[in-house]
Amino acid sequence: MKGVEDPAVVRVLLADDHPVVREGLCAMLESDPGIEVVGQAGSGEEAVTLTERLTPDLVLLDLRMGAMDGVAATGHILRRSPRTKVVIVTTYEDDGDILRAVEAGAAGYLLKGSSRAELIDAVHGAARGATVLTPSLAPKLFRARAVEAPLLSGRECEVLRLVSQGLTNAEIGRQLFIGEATVKTHLLRAFKKLEVSDRTAAVITALERGLLA
Structure with a gap:
């Protein structure tokens, strides 16, 4: 049976301020027998609270959600629940946003246009400890790191x-x-x-x- 009794199942919390997006992600993820969506949050603050209560294996977190954005929520989640992985799922491809998310400790950064297969693979990969990134974003992360790299005088x-x-x-x-x-x-x-x-x-x-x- 799918659930916390089965250690092979990845327990996921979804966090996005658009209910329709959450439902769509939930439907895609739960089509895989190895994934269980244990909760949904509509804000960064709610994501932090639910993570403490539900201790999911992974949080799929929207980047921009009002008062507490995905990067700030990532930091709070990882400090309070260090075993939980966080993957940012967003429509934004800005180099700086990607770098901020990764530096905050996110295990990955995916675009909302990712296919069902890409999303499911990313969830399982991140749960195993891998860093997951939509392929088209890799060059952006490289450029952002190059820009941010400190130069000595x-x-x-x-x-x-x-x-x-x-x-x-x-x-x-x-x-x-x-x-x-x-x-x-x-x-x-x-x-x-x-x-x-x-x-x-x-x-x-x-x-x-x-x-x-």
Whole structure:
């Protein structure tokens, strides 16, 4: 029997502010015996509340739903129910929206024009831990990441190159004719841009990104 008794069944919560859209998604999903729609929400706030109560395996979440959008709801859901996966389903293809959703922790981003087969495959894939993305959106995500990628200033790169050579802040300052405090400031800015907390990690990350070539 389909339900919580069957661990093979993916329990899904639908969240969209248009009832007709929710019903359409529900009908497509429940045509698959491996999926059960356990609830429907009409807002981001309701999606967060129902997720806490129903603990679904996956939430299919509309991107734009008024006061709390899909990205904000994703953050709340994952903080309160970290085992639940979130997949954004929307009509919007904006590069920034896609990146915001993925960075918030969404397991995928699908367009509402996706076929029934694509939707069902995405639900099962996300439930297994895969990242799912409508194929046409992959280049947009790549472009958005490229735009958002932090760039180090020329001086920050110089400082990190010297760090990679084993020089201390004082030695770097003397070589670049700047104060030791200024060296530290450049390092802290580089740490923030690269999202790291120490010198070694900063050098490794910068090298991986080709910033010190």
